[in-house]
Amino acid sequence: MSKPSLPQGTRDFGPEVVRKRQYIFNTIRNVFELYGFQPLETPAMENLETLMGKYGEEGDKLIFRILNNGLPKKPEEARTNFEKVLEGKNVEGITERALKYDLTIPFARYVAMNQGQLTFPFKRYQIQPVWRADKPQRGRYREFYQCDADVVGSKSLLNEVELVNIYNEVFNQLGLTGYELRINSRKILAALAEFCGGMEKMVDITIAIDKLDKIGIDKVKEELAQRGLNEAQIATIEKYLSIDGSNEEKLQQIAALLGHLETGKKGIEELEYVNSQAGIGNLIIDFTLARGLNYYTGIIFEAKAPATVKMGSIGGGGRYDDLTGLFGVPDIPGVGISFGVDRIYDVLEELKLFPEGVYTGTQVLFFNLGPAESSAAFTAMQSLRKQGIRCELYHEQAKMDKQFKYAEKKNIGFIVIIGSQEIQNNTGVVKNLKTGVQETVALANLSNKLFI
Structure with missing residues (x-):
């Protein structure tokens, strides 16, 4: 293979x-x-006739011709026609269109x-x-x-x-x-x-x-x-x-x-x-x-x-x-x-002229700490998405270290952790991965604390 x-x-x-x-x-x-x-x-x-003769002799040589379906069944005839096409000639029934x-x-x-x-x-x-x-x-x-x-x-x-x-x-x-x-x-x-x-x-x-x-x-x-x-x-x-x-x-x-x-x-x-x-x-x-x-x-x-x-x-x-x-x-x-x-x-x-923001896809990653926690995280995430903030929830319950590494590899700027205690208090732990600053925030105020 x-x-x-x-x-x-x-x-x-x-x-x-x-x-x-x-x-x-x-x-x-x-x-x-x-x-x-x-x-x-x-x-x-486009139709081949639309393009040919419009770009000068050098340009015409660079036009990609498209072969028709239903090519001649006789191998010798097909070979001769292909050779003519490669020479830049038009062969009726072989190629009538081009990229x-x-x-x-x-x-x-x-x-x-x-x-x-x-x-x-x-x-x-x-x-x-x-x-x-x-x-x-x-x-x-x-x-x-x-x-x-x-x-x-x-x-x-x-x-x-x-x-x-x-x-x-x-x-x-x-x-x-x-x-x-x-x-x-x-x-x-x-x-x-x-x-x-x-x-x-x-x-x-x-x-x-x-x-x-x-x-x-x-x-x-x-x-x-x-x-x-x-x-x-x-x-x-x-x-x-x-x-x-x-x-x-x-x-x-x-x-x-x-x-x-x-x-x-x-x-x-x-x-x-x-x-x-x-x-x-x-x-x-x-x-x-x-x-x-x-x-x-x-x-x-x-x-x-x-x-x-x-x-x-x-x-x-x-x-x-x-x-x-x-x-x-x-x-x-x-x-x-x-x-x-x-x-x-x-x-x-x-020249390194692309602005830093160009690289950013997901802006916020919600950690997945279990069924109840991920459900609460999903609700909070959907609220942020409605405000135009790009978010994702880690796809499965996993060790914190694995989820941190995922965020780092994807250049995600913020993580939000909602555990059992945060569910009770209707809060989330927000961490800025670039500065290392971490604080507990009411979910209602989450978007104000992400500094996006």
Whole structure:
């Protein structure tokens, strides 16, 4: 009999981890709600045609396809079809659905299907798992949660300014004051492509630039050459990637390089507006930021963990002015951001930023000293539960030492002991396990003495 195991890139979450994750989810959810976003959920799987071709050539390779029931009975035919599927080809009758790769494309599909019932601008947030056939490593999993906020039906840059402030609010509440929020505009990248031979170069340039942090400038130049760019074009891109200084200095340098092009001029205006209106110190204009997803058209975002932690991106997003056009519903602009919850968790863990209260499940343990005593304890416990105090009664009569150890292992702060004498007096012995202070309290006043 084989040992039980998990699929690679997936995880179980025990109670302590779930509590910490819920702390992150709740922090993000509360900020989303504060800014007027509404909750939405979409299915785990989508039709394959909904997802394919939306994430660029790199992303499409990472989509988890779902095999249909009723596969071909002939082994040779089945083997051939499986090989085609593994090569990324679509085979009729083998796979027509896939696990969702992100929350943005399913959201666009939802808007396209429900546009007649929605009030625009439609502001939604979504907190659900997604799946990617990626190589598992620290901070990267095959199943993970995303937390997204999107606004559709508005071209106003006020939305970008609000999303910047949502990032700032969430990270400050989580204690990640040293984070960086980097922004760029795909219009700037489009202008660069135009300057380097035409818009058909856009995808080649952005895919290569998106790898700068991982492979370095020399490898990026090699990749650009392999993708057909000449020396002069590569030199222009290298000059573009070398722009540095304050946000204002960067904007001056990019204006000198690309400001003569109409697309570049618009991109610069967008960045100037968001930079001046956002009002946060962690905002950095970064022209090396590309985010290699085909659907972005305007401002793009990437949130980075504090430099003391080697983690990289903990969030990202951008504007996609015609995402629903992919589903036959044109002219619905949108902009959105996503939080990388799993990476944020690892960062908070490493920096020890989870508040102490996050670990607390049961707040009070009632000892079980026998049938009559446990009955009295149960009545008192139910009274505390009605007041919102989390309690449990030890499951059986046992030695005091065993019950004390149970409370300590579960990090329970208080114990209440009701013995025969306490039943007669309608009292209980309350002990604070952190301070060691112990006192006898009337059961009617129990909640006032727990200091919870």
